[in-house]
Amino acid sequence: MRKRYIPTITELEAFAACARLGTTTLAAAHLNLTQSAISRALASLEDRLGAALFHRQRQRLVLSQAGHVFLEQAEEVLARLNSAATGIMAFGGRDRVLRLAALPSFARSWLIPRLPDFTERHPEISLEISSRLLPVDFLHDPFDCAIMRSQHEPPGATSLEILPERLVAIARPALLQDRAALSDEDLLNLPLLQQSTRPTLWLDWFRGREIDPRRILRGARFDHFDMVLDAAIAGLGVGLVPEVLAARALAAGSLRLATERGFKTGESYRLIFPPDTADTAPIAPFRDWIAGQARTAGPPATP
Template identity: 30%
Template sequence: MKRSLHLALPSIDSLIVFEQAAHFLSFTKAGQHLGLTQSAVSRQMIDLEALLQVALFTRDKRRVQLTPAGGEFREMVRPIVRDLRSATLRMRFRQAQTGVLNLSVAASFCNLWLIPRLPRYYRDEAAPRVNVTPHVGAVRFGDGQFDAAIVNADRPPPDCESIRLLDIELAPYGATALLAELKAGRLQDLPRIPALDLREGEGAWLTYLSQVGLPHIPVDYVGSNSMLWVNHEAALAGLGIALLPSHFVEREVTQGRLVRLHPATFSIGRSYYYCWPSHQAKSEAVQHLGNWLKDSLVES
């Protein structure tokens, strides 16, 4: 039974040749694309039609056309050929990328800390290459898409190895131009300055003000954003002042674009963790990046 079933199926080669012949509507052009002669393509199509017991093409001296059955068969074959090509390319790429680390990074950390520092990372010629994908939410390693990740979480992710990189501690920052326009420069001026709320740190402004001894100062919220990165961009644009991690605004403060309004910090009880599966085939690359992350955060 297995042998008869095998004999009833066309070869992969014949399906690829058919798909190209149907695409070009020319045995000659299909052959040129595949590195075959016109007669070889024609013979493959004759054999395929004999196997299927149906005419796939009409032929004359100048051109070939798909029959209705040929058009139907092409629609069925096309995704098979496409998926086969995709699987082949993916495996070739996987083999070529054994020294490359596929890294998923929490979006705010990715945009505000990692990407600006990657040029410094690559100054080390021995540094493994890193493919960076920003994400929001949890990361799963089960599908093999990522070798490691940097996540924003209240505790180390389960079922993987991890390093705590950075506790998320916030302080108030505002755009220099906005503060100059409002003639404000201290946290006590908050009633005259619009404030940007962070949904991830619910109640952060009220807690922060209480912590620094200013619990009765009213807050005029101009908006609420879901990510630190969005609050950062909004603050830079002059929409209002925001509670941001100092590690994320070092460059803007140095450039004079952002001003810190109070020295105290406030923890939202979350941290950034660098994590990876326990049995990681690229362990050397994972460790190299982890060491660089730790050293860079200590330096800053």
């Protein structure tokens, strides 16, 4: 029979524990095995690979050059197996798991507050939601669907519009000094908070006016709209953010509209999924639920 060279899980775990802890005694305690079991696993692994993975120095195990090379790969294998196992455990006895990628700010402000309704309606579906800023490749990424802006819809995908995107200028009430609404010139006299992943938003707002771009683009820069909102609440300046993301802070009074003018970007937030999966579970019930939420949420106010 041909000899198998693939290490066992026990061998990999014993090797990784010894590499990190330095002795078979500590590795045995860590893995809840006997010292002799650890020693046998190491001997079997070294025999299987035909290389010494450790140097024995004064009752300590010190990685050899081969051991250093093998450790990173062994730990990667163990980590991937652990991730796969915990992913299956996420089913929690339920029939299905929906793996969703979502824009972090939209998920926090619009999606998550509504999810209790979905989980009550569909207790058989477990949700696995990941933050994502870049477009999803359904052929290679482990997602069933995604909530992204329309410009991130990959070719050939199917989508459902949730909300059109409308930007509003918001600020801490104290920064506005009780002024009902600021003119564009007033805005330019205040720090304008910048969104680094969409750096042209303020330029688009002031498009058509003869204004030095250096006046428009000054101000602190932040990666996410959530950070822009927090910075505006802290009084660092005026933020330009999607209206849907600012709604809760505006309703709470921690932010105010700096001007009644809004700006439609021409984009929308969409639920995106691979073709030919729209009527399959668990995408179909989530799609139908999102469609209902989009209808009841109503469109943003017109500018």
